[in-house]
Amino acid sequence: MRAVDIISKKRDGGELTREEIDFFVEGFTHDEIPDYQAAAWAMAVVLRGMTPRETYDLTQAMIASGERLDLSQIARRPVDKHSTGGVGDKTTLVIQPIVAAAGVPLGKMSGRGLGFSGGTLDKMESIPGYKSDLTAGAFLRQLREIGLVLCGQTAKLAPADGKLYALRDVTGTVPSVPLIASSVMCKKIAGGAKALVLDVKVGAGAFMSSVRDGTRLARLMVDIGRRAGMQVIALISDMNQPLGHAVGNAIEVREALDTLRGGGPADFREHCLAVAGHLIQLGGAAPSHAAAKRLARDMLAGGEALDKFRRLVRAQSGDERYIEEPDRLPTASIRKAVPSPRQGYLAEINALQVGMAAVILGAGRSKKGEPIDHAVGIVVHHKVGDRVKKGEPLFTVHANDPAKAEEATEQVLKAHVFSRSPVDPLPLFYRTLRS
Amino acid sequence: MRAVDIISKKRDGGELTREEIDFFVEGFTHDEIPDYQAAAWAMAVVLRGMTPRETYDLTQAMIASGERLDLSQIARRPVDKHSTGGVGDKTTLVIQPIVAAAGVPLGKMSGRGLGFSGGTLDKMESIPGYKSDLTAGAFLRQLREIGLVLCGQTAKLAPADGKLYALRDVTGTVPSVPLIASSVMCKKIAGGAKALVLDVKVGAGAFMSSVRDGTRLARLMVDIGRRAGMQVIALISDMNQPLGHAVGNAIEVREALDTLRGGGPADFREHCLAVAGHLIQLGGAAPSHAAAKRLARDMLAGGEALDKFRRLVRAQSGDERYIEEPDRLPTASIRKAVPSPRQGYLAEINALQVGMAAVILGAGRSKKGEPIDHAVGIVVHHKVGDRVKKGEPLFTVHANDPAKAEEATEQVLKAHVFSRSPVDPLPLFYRTLRS
Numbered sequence: 001m002r003a004v005d006i007i008s009k010k011r012d013g014g015e016l017t018r019e020e021i022d023f024f025v026e027g028f029t030h031d032e033i034p035d036y037q038a039a040a041w042a043m044a045v046v047l048r049g050m051t052p053r054e055t056y057d058l059t060q061a062m063i064a065s066g067e068r069l070d071l072s073q074i075a076r077r078p079v080d081k082h083s084t085g086g087v088g089d090k091t092t093l094v095i096q097p098i099v100a101a102a103g104v105p106l107g108k109m110s111g112r113g114l115g116f117s118g119g120t121l122d123k124m125e126s127i128p129g130y131k132s133d134l135t136a137g138a139f140l141r142q143l144r145e146i147g148l149v150l151c152g153q154t155a156k157l158a159p160a161d162g163k164l165y166a167l168r169d170v171t172g173t174v175p176s177v178p179l180i181a182s183s184v185m186c187k188k189i190a191g192g193a194k195a196l197v198l199d200v201k202v203g204a205g206a207f208m209s210s211v212r213d214g215t216r217l218a219r220l221m222v223d224i225g226r227r228a229g230m231q232v233i234a235l236i237s238d239m240n241q242p243l244g245h246a247v248g249n250a251i252e253v254r255e256a257l258d259t260l261r262g263g264g265p266a267d268f269r270e271h272c273l274a275v276a277g278h279l280i281q282l283g284g285a286a287p288s289h290a291a292a293k294r295l296a297r298d299m300l301a302g303g304e305a306l307d308k309f310r311r312l313v314r315a316q317s318g319d320e321r322y323i324e325e326p327d328r329l330p331t332a333s334i335r336k337a338v339p340s341p342r343q344g345y346l347a348e349i350n351a352l353q354v355g356m357a358a359v360i361l362g363a364g365r366s367k368k369g370e371p372i373d374h375a376v377g378i379v380v381h382h383k384v385g386d387r388v389k390k391g392e393p394l395f396t397v398h399a400n401d402p403a404k405a406e407e408a409t410e411q412v413l414k415a416h417v418f419s420r421s422p423v424d425p426l427p428l429f430y431r432t433l434r435s
Numbered sequence: 436m437r438a439v440d441i442i443s444k445k446r447d448g449g450e451l452t453r454e455e456i457d458f459f460v461e462g463f464t465h466d467e468i469p470d471y472q473a474a475a476w477a478m479a480v481v482l483r484g485m486t487p488r489e490t491y492d493l494t495q496a497m498i499a500s501g502e503r504l505d506l507s508q509i510a511r512r513p514v515d516k517h518s519t520g521g522v523g524d525k526t527t528l529v530i531q532p533i534v535a536a537a538g539v540p541l542g543k544m545s546g547r548g549l550g551f552s553g554g555t556l557d558k559m560e561s562i563p564g565y566k567s568d569l570t571a572g573a574f575l576r577q578l579r580e581i582g583l584v585l586c587g588q589t590a591k592l593a594p595a596d597g598k599l600y601a602l603r604d605v606t607g608t609v610p611s612v613p614l615i616a617s618s619v620m621c622k623k624i625a626g627g628a629k630a631l632v633l634d635v636k637v638g639a640g641a642f643m644s645s646v647r648d649g650t651r652l653a654r655l656m657v658d659i660g661r662r663a664g665m666q667v668i669a670l671i672s673d674m675n676q677p678l679g680h681a682v683g684n685a686i687e688v689r690e691a692l693d694t695l696r697g698g699g700p701a702d703f704r705e706h707c708l709a710v711a712g713h714l715i716q717l718g719g720a721a722p723s724h725a726a727a728k729r730l731a732r733d734m735l736a737g738g739e740a741l742d743k744f745r746r747l748v749r750a751q752s753g754d755e756r757y758i759e760e761p762d763r764l765p766t767a768s769i770r771k772a773v774p775s776p777r778q779g780y781l782a783e784i785n786a787l788q789v790g791m792a793a794v795i796l797g798a799g800r801s802k803k804g805e806p807i808d809h810a811v812g813i814v815v816h817h818k819v820g821d822r823v824k825k826g827e828p829l830f831t832v833h834a835n836d837p838a839k840a841e842e843a844t845e846q847v848l849k850a851h852v853f854s855r856s857p858v859d860p861l862p863l864f865y866r867t868l869r870s
Binding site: 171 | 443446605
């Protein structure tokens, strides 16, 4: 078998066999197939696609490149969740404590990655002392003891995926539904999950802009999960406007803490409760989604979720005082409330533009390894459909640099589009797919 | 400007600007753009194509990566020819001496490359002593003195093309009409030609299998030449059956010598005269193609072409005795005439299968740098349309290994397809395109 023949077969639109995919992924993992062959192959996959069978085989080949976690001693049916990411997506910080409080263990290994704001780990590291690097043993121990972990990659799960992703990032081969689907699923399966909730975001601030494209991606991931014997629920959720109000790092942690205390933005809270409900039901702690969602709401109302979050921070050496006193969290030197330039109904708050403004301020990375500023970001004060008066605060810019504050202000002003006539609010979810 | 953005633009079907193409080729030439980015870009070009304008800009960018030859002191309008290559394609050995004898200088830098038989240089090196490596100065001197040179690359013409071709060869990105066209044309333009005859072969034994595909490639090369201010004639010629009779190295030199002496296979002779006629006319030594072809025929009949070949061999240190006594050329230990298994009209002599048989015998390379056996090959005794009797010699296998001789025999037998009813002979040329 020769790599060039496999590349040529895919170039001509052929369906690769399992043996060919195994050969290619194994060779690439062990540096026997060079980057330039993998890059040509990836571009052929982007433009020619892969069948669900090929995508499943690719997922399995990437799993086989590394270690697998066994969570069977920790839960009857270990659950996990994955969000495709968006602007203001701090859902893990709320969902995980709720689910753990409801008796369903949920350990998460998150990435730092690129994005409009930092990754989940960057957000958690707004809390001084918080340690993200755990050994695989420590991960399992903490998950067993308190039911939640939030750290970086511990075990060497699917190293082929990490290597391929780094190459795709610099060769224009990221936008491929099969490559994205297999990249997400290989880490979830290798991580030991047997049930999974996928939050596939669609809209201006998401990787997939339309419900149709998001559904294609979701369907393929559900298919991979089904072939791997997993239960999978995929939610197609809105990312046309930021989720909640805060877009940044420390300001998102503050919003998550508000939510864990029973407050927080209504859209964000409802989103978290819906996802948490699915996880609780899949984990076997409630007989229906409605019952699971009620249980989730109780965990917020009774403070059990907040308590779980406190235990998480304590277990990973974070300073607990920041939970009781969120004002201790990093604060920007400039906090400027921007008044609405006109009155009307909000027709759009372009999530992409708000996210780009957060990157301008320093809340996100445009290059790998760049430092981020935990304090800065944007807090929008309204949602699509709201009636806004002229002069009323539209959003607040948290900045540490006056010029950047100015640039971000202009960007976020442009992101707000007004209408004279009433506008319907955006839905939280568009559809649900199940394996 | 970032390489990844240029790759992504082509991936999405965009048309690259001249600046983008220059940036990419220059970066790749100087190792600032790594192979993996060039490989992804090349695959995107294979699958998305390039416009004629992009292809011309790519050609110019590759020319700009190296030296250019100036032939203006040698000829008013320097000519060159290029064949896209096929089975039994020894045309240069006959055309070049004819054209030079007619007073039109023609210097050729040939490759060794991969193929069904060796490249033109491998064929010439059947003659002991023949030296293929000349300096640029020696190339120009010899061309001025005797009007013909046949050597390897002397000047560093279009090094970006060499680098890109080596990468395409191992990444499944060879089959792209714009990439092939720019690769051919950049070397011809950098080599100083102002008029060019392209012999684009189509059929079973050629890279382009149909007249339609061959015409697409020819049209693009003619367009590049026109934009560069060149006169170009492209001939779409047949490669469904081997050209002439011999497929190998020394046996092809013998056939070329027969032809230079006024004999040789009729199809091969007529092909050479037609191409030589175009070159003589373009070079200004005859007022029309008909007159130029008559002059070419005279150069064969009067022995002037053979004399030019002799001077070429002498100038490049080859042993002239091999020209007078071709039996001195390397001879295979096994020469087996294979009788026809049946009688009938020859409907097909599959050039690809005959070529593969020659590779089995060792006449060609399947990997770069492999040694070749100059003595071995196949001589077919008939052409499509011929009436053949059962038991009459169909072809002769020249081999140095009995097992390989057996394997090649079976292969070439399969290549011959018979018909009970009469079959028309194949044309030499399908069409002619001009700039």
